[in-house]
Amino acid sequence: MTHQHIALLGFGNVGQAFVRLLQRKKDLLLKDYELTYTITGIATGKHGMAINPRGIDIGQALQLISTGDKLGPLSTQPSIKDPIEFIYNCGADVLFENTPVSYADGQPAVSYLRTALQAGMHAITANKGPVVHAYQELTKLAKENGRKFYFESAVMDGAPIFSLFRHNLPATNLLGFSGILNSTTNLILTRMENGDSFTGAVAYAQSIGLAETDPSGDIDGLDASVKVATLVTVLMGIPIKPADVERTGIRQLTAEDVVQAHKQAQRWKLVCTARREAELVITSVRPELVGTDSPLYGVNGTSSIVKFEMDVLPQLSIVEGNPGPETTAYGLLADFINATHQG
Amino acid sequence: MTHQHIALLGFGNVGQAFVRLLQRKKDLLLKDYELTYTITGIATGKHGMAINPRGIDIGQALQLISTGDKLGPLSTQPSIKDPIEFIYNCGADVLFENTPVSYADGQPAVSYLRTALQAGMHAITANKGPVVHAYQELTKLAKENGRKFYFESAVMDGAPIFSLFRHNLPATNLLGFSGILNSTTNLILTRMENGDSFTGAVAYAQSIGLAETDPSGDIDGLDASVKVATLVTVLMGIPIKPADVERTGIRQLTAEDVVQAHKQAQRWKLVCTARREAELVITSVRPELVGTDSPLYGVNGTSSIVKFEMDVLPQLSIVEGNPGPETTAYGLLADFINATHQG
Numbered sequence: 061m062t063h064q065h066i067a068l069l070g071f072g073n074v075g076q077a078f079v080r081l082l083q084r085k086k087d088l089l090l091k092d093y094e095l096t097y098t099i100t101g102i103a104t105g106k107h108g109m110a111i112n113p114r115g116i117d118i119g120q121a122l123q124l125i126s127t128g129d130k131l132g133p134l135s136t137q138p139s140i141k142d143p144i145e146f147i148y149n150c151g152a153d154v155l156f157e158n159t160p161v162s163y164a165d166g167q168p169a170v171s172y173l174r175t176a177l178q179a180g181m182h183a184i185t186a187n188k189g190p191v192v193h194a195y196q197e198l199t200k201l202a203k204e205n206g207r208k209f210y211f212e213s214a215v216m217d218g219a220p221i222f223s224l225f226r227h228n229l230p231a232t233n234l235l236g237f238s239g240i241l242n243s244t245t246n247l248i249l250t251r252m253e254n255g256d257s258f259t260g261a262v263a264y265a266q267s268i269g270l271a272e273t274d275p276s277g278d279i280d281g282l283d284a285s286v287k288v289a290t291l292v293t294v295l296m297g298i299p300i301k302p303a304d305v306e307r308t309g310i311r312q313l314t315a316e317d318v319v320q321a322h323k324q325a326q327r328w329k330l331v332c333t334a335r336r337e338a339e340l341v342i343t344s345v346r347p348e349l350v351g352t353d354s355p356l357y358g359v360n361g362t363s364s365i366v367k368f369e370m371d372v373l374p375q376l377s378i379v380e381g382n383p384g385p386e387t388t389a390y391g392l393l394a395d396f397i398n399a400t401h402q403g
Numbered sequence: 404m405t406h407q408h409i410a411l412l413g414f415g416n417v418g419q420a421f422v423r424l425l426q427r428k429k430d431l432l433l434k435d436y437e438l439t440y441t442i443t444g445i446a447t448g449k450h451g452m453a454i455n456p457r458g459i460d461i462g463q464a465l466q467l468i469s470t471g472d473k474l475g476p477l478s479t480q481p482s483i484k485d486p487i488e489f490i491y492n493c494g495a496d497v498l499f500e501n502t503p504v505s506y507a508d509g510q511p512a513v514s515y516l517r518t519a520l521q522a523g524m525h526a527i528t529a530n531k532g533p534v535v536h537a538y539q540e541l542t543k544l545a546k547e548n549g550r551k552f553y554f555e556s557a558v559m560d561g562a563p564i565f566s567l568f569r570h571n572l573p574a575t576n577l578l579g580f581s582g583i584l585n586s587t588t589n590l591i592l593t594r595m596e597n598g599d600s601f602t603g604a605v606a607y608a609q610s611i612g613l614a615e616t617d618p619s620g621d622i623d624g625l626d627a628s629v630k631v632a633t634l635v636t637v638l639m640g641i642p643i644k645p646a647d648v649e650r651t652g653i654r655q656l657t658a659e660d661v662v663q664a665h666k667q668a669q670r671w672k673l674v675c676t677a678r679r680e681a682e683l684v685i686t687s688v689r690p691e692l693v694g695t696d697s698p699l700y701g702v703n704g705t706s707s708i709v710k711f712e713m714d715v716l717p718q719l720s721i722v723e724g725n726p727g728p729e730t731t732a733y734g735l736l737a738d739f740i741n742a743t744h745q746g
Contacts, residue, residue, distance in 0.1 A: 228563035375724025
């Protein structure tokens with residue numbers, strides 16, 4: 061039987077979906093994993109923070125946020141306003157870090173996760189920024205403290221990618237991979253194929269909350285390059301940065317290009333690739349024509365795929381369809397169970 | 404550091420590929436898993452058996468088999484001729500069972516695996532027969548003896564399916580799956596799509612050693628139904644038998660059907676499905692038309708796919724491309740490491 065105190069730093073769609081999922085799986089966690097929990101801290105970007113060692117009422121917290129109110133009334137330590145101070149005082153065994161991504165340096169998430177690990181917490185994030193920028197440091201720190209630094213949701217939402225290589229593919233040599241790792245551009249290309257203009261498709265992606273007001277991080281391939289660098293760093297053991305990835309976005313593709321390709325049984329996809337060459341790795345993100353015999357062809361809309369090439373398994377692909385905040389939340393839950401469950 | 408004595412019961416393409424893979428990964432097993440091994444027994448269908456407590460020379464064994472000779476000269480116990488007697492006397496810590504599949508009752512493989520577990524060995528098989536017919540009994544027996552009964556290669560060769568659910572998908576409820584699980588029929592349909600006749604495609608599959616002399620087990624969907632029943636039994640926790648799976652093979656499909664469908668951007672596939680309905684599960688194997696938006700569409704030739712539907716992950720697919728005996732052998736290696744490696 062383990063009882064875990066948990067705190068959430070960042071409480072947007074994913075954080076909220078995660079606490080709802082925790083509640084829904086509460087009985088199962090007890091029954092199958094002898095795992096119970098108390099949420100002792102929630103820190104948000106716009107709604108303030110709350111700490112309560114006896115447990116925050118999640119229903120009330122969700123209610124306050126939905127009405128645009130602050131969490132302060134739920135806190136036993138309302139004077140705490142700073143995220144680092146929050147981490148030191150939240151009394152958690154596990155910190156879930158889900159603040160907005162910084163492509164450039166992974167900050168301030170790296171500092172948050174470092175602080176949590178130094179304070180003896182497991183550190184779990186859905187944020188790829190700190191993984192690509194500080195994987196080795198944070199993993200080493202976690203090990204030194206006997207804790208886990210897990211980040212299953214950083215690439216392909218809740219699909220098990222990192223845990224797959226951690227547990228299921230012993231004695232393999234990962235030679236390279238290719239895939240579709242950015243949902244926004246994949247949805248845009250799918251809509252263009254069905255007759256939408258580039259501008260119209262971008263506006264649609266924004267309207268459903270997938271693309272940001274400034275969609276360039278997706279469209280210019282930056283998000284995809286961070287994911288490529290993350291996979292190469294973690295799974296191939298070669299620490300590279302997003303800037304090392306050769307990168308072309310989808311701006312130069314016209315609706316006509318996309319429609320024409322489809323008529324010829326091909327599809328334009330923003331393809332991510334990495335290939336080991338001796339001690340180095342050659343990586344790229346760029347639009348490529350994909351034929352009907354590729355497992356990438358049928359991956360449309362917001363779905364994603366990564367196709368791994370290993371010495372012992374020539375082609376192993378993982379495909380995730382219809383993701384949403386709940387899918388990302390599941391990755392956090394899987395990390396939580398894997399980090400805390402003994403055996 | 405752990406040293407394992409291993410024995411192979413069944414030494415065809417897969418068994419031979421496995422010992423070659425073991426040799427190739429020898430240094431890595433020592434370095435990464437502190438795992439060394441001695442092969443103390445090999446039992447074949449046509450080339451007799453050999454037992455040697457100090458280790459069988461694998462180069463010599465492969466040589467004898469390639470020249471059509473018997474293994475007897477390599478044995479220190481040449482009087483042993485019976486597989487059960489072989490298991491009792493092979494001195495192994497791990498038995499690899501790779502005898503031909505029996506769809507009807509999984510025998511004699513079930514007896515072999517039972518004997519190995521009772522004798523205190525880990526039991527590893529690429530054979531789906533004993534899994535579908537005796538999963539619960541053998542798993543219970545393994546647990547009682549503190550051993551493992553693993554069978555990663557029984558479905559989709561070396562692709563991690565069973566270990567995925569064992570380790571990576573905690574707290575999920577598997578609602579159902581669909582997939583392409585029989586390579587032979589998938590290759591036949593792909594060849595028919597490219598202009599071959601049904602008979603020609605079957606002959607081709609036989610010529611490359613994929614289909615058997617009597618190809619009905621594949622063509623009539625029996626092999627696929629065994630795999631469906633295996634996945635349902637192990638992953639959904641509902642023990643069903645192959646006969647419980649509604650089953651239609653591909654005999655009634657004409658080359659014209661297949662070509663016509665492809666012209667309309669569809670493909671005929673032998674689709675396996677399972678869906679939980681209250682306490683029951685509805686299963687089928689039958690030809691279905693698949694459109695270009697399905698992840699099944701791009702899975703051609705000998706490739707295979709399974710698309711899982713879970714409460715928390717709406718669509719997670721695993722695709723394996725270009726499999727061969729080496730891929731199946733890798734599943735055995737992964738089971739070997741997972742069964743014997745502590746931590």
